Amino acid sequence: MSASAPPRKRAALTPPGEREAETSRNTALRINGARLQQRIAQLAEIGAIDGGGCARLALTDADRAGRDQVCDWMRELGLAVTVDAIGNVVGVRAGRQSGAAVMTGSHIDTVRTGGRFDGNYGVLAGLEVIATLNDAGIVTEHPLAVAFFTNEEGARFAPDMMGSLVYTGALPLGEALATRGIDGTTVGEELQRIAYAGPAPVPAAAPRAFIELHVEQGPVLDREGTQIGVVESVQGISWTEIEILGTSNHAGTTPMALRRDAGWVAGAIIHFVRELAQEVGGNQVATVGRIEFFPNLVNVVPNRAVLTVDLRNTDEARLQMAEARLAAHLDALRDAEKVDIATRSLARFAPVPFAAQMCDRIEHHARTQGLSTRRMPSGAGHDAQMLAAVCPTAMIFVPSVDGVSHNVREHTHPEHVEAGANVLLAVLCELAGATPPAGALA
Ligand code: GLV
Numbered sequence: 001m002s003a004s005a006p007p008r009k010r011a012a013l014t015p016p017g018e019r020e021a022e023t024s025r026n027t028a029l030r031i032n033g034a035r036l037q038q039r040i041a042q043l044a045e046i047g048a049i050d051g052g053g054c055a056r057l058a059l060t061d062a063d064r065a066g067r068d069q070v071c072d073w074m075r076e077l078g079l080a081v082t083v084d085a086i087g088n089v090v091g092v093r094a095g096r097q098s099g100a101a102v103m104t105g106s107h108i109d110t111v112r113t114g115g116r117f118d119g120n121y122g123v124l125a126g127l128e129v130i131a132t133l134n135d136a137g138i139v140t141e142h143p144l145a146v147a148f149f150t151n152e153e154g155a156r157f158a159p160d161m162m163g164s165l166v167y168t169g170a171l172p173l174g175e176a177l178a179t180r181g182i183d184g185t186t187v188g189e190e191l192q193r194i195a196y197a198g199p200a201p202v203p204a205a206a207p208r209a210f211i212e213l214h215v216e217q218g219p220v221l222d223r224e225g226t227q228i229g230v231v232e233s234v235q236g237i238s239w240t241e242i243e244i245l246g247t248s249n250h251a252g253t254t255p256m257a258l259r260r261d262a263g264w265v266a267g268a269i270i271h272f273v274r275e276l277a278q279e280v281g282g283n284q285v286a287t288v289g290r291i292e293f294f295p296n297l298v299n300v301v302p303n304r305a306v307l308t309v310d311l312r313n314t315d316e317a318r319l320q321m322a323e324a325r326l327a328a329h330l331d332a333l334r335d336a337e338k339v340d341i342a343t344r345s346l347a348r349f350a351p352v353p354f355a356a357q358m359c360d361r362i363e364h365h366a367r368t369q370g371l372s373t374r375r376m377p378s379g380a381g382h383d384a385q386m387l388a389a390v391c392p393t394a395m396i397f398v399p400s401v402d403g404v405s406h407n408v409r410e411h412t413h414p415e416h417v418e419a420g421a422n423v424l425l426a427v428l429c430e431l432a433g434a435t436p437p438a439g440a441l442a
């Protein structure tokens, strides 16, 4: 993929003095936790899989059904819903002023073995904030928007965060639409097929600010019993597809020294990246998550193997070092086994810092609500890292039980689900300038 730098437009936020006044007026306002849980459960029924999880790969029929449900909820809440040319959906609640909206949101596509919280929580918490403001009769100064972005997961079509990349202008629409997925279809064909290639233009105008609420998907908050993560950055991501071409031959008759075994080379790469992560150290992680052998038969030396490597690090220099070491190892394997090896970059994102003043506001509101906080980087990729290039952005994390995610066992306790949404409510009220009718927030 090519990702040119998007235009950087940064809107000014409300001055601190006015902020404090708004904040104290908004402290008594709370979301309805039961209503939020109900929507999370209802959305999880679409594409439900054994164990309580979801399979709604981007642009599948299940994704379409999930989209339809969330769009219905948006309209029921009075939001003006638009769909853009890459299928991102934005629901806007008008403010006293027109102009850029304060935006929240995330994604509703899942990996094939996903949980019910990843992405969905942030979108549905955004709707819960809207419902809460509607119930209280609160009008904000600036419009509020809830968005869900297309193909955040990247599990079917790479790169991940595709919708938010196109939204912010970092990935050309044509390139995104032409992307071929793991099942041979293209993004453009599948968007048309599920009727989510909309008329709204991309790149879109930058929001006034963006804040994404998400489950942590890692063990840090759960282990130390902290309620809210103030996410200051997202680590760098490097995805590479590696294709190895050897020679297929008889498994019983071909002497080991005469083999050009694509399968063995694939195995050597898997072994190597684990060692690589340990050697590079720090918080380097490395994963081979997808692999295919050809012809994939018990008694045939594989002539072709395709696998993916996912490398991540919060430190760009270390991430580049890991990439260089992997490339050198591929050269060594090419020589040792006399195979051909081709690589293709599926996604490459440098680490992204979030806006300090946004992090401060999250921390402030969480503490005002009596919640414990810790500042932390995100190990997972998120749409917020793309929005950060065009407007003040940050993220709120809540604990994931045992740090499990991309797994049907993914779970966040109801009190944490509710607490995160209440922090989101308070931050959005401040950023959008909430003006409560007399007595509504007492
Ligand atoms: C998205 O979920 C990613 O971080 O892979």
Ligand code: MN
Residues within 6 Å of the ligand: 107, 118, 119, 152, 214, 381, 382
């Ligand atoms: Mn996610």
Ligand code: MN
Residues within 6 Å of the ligand: 111, 118, 153, 380, 406
């Ligand atoms: Mn995910």
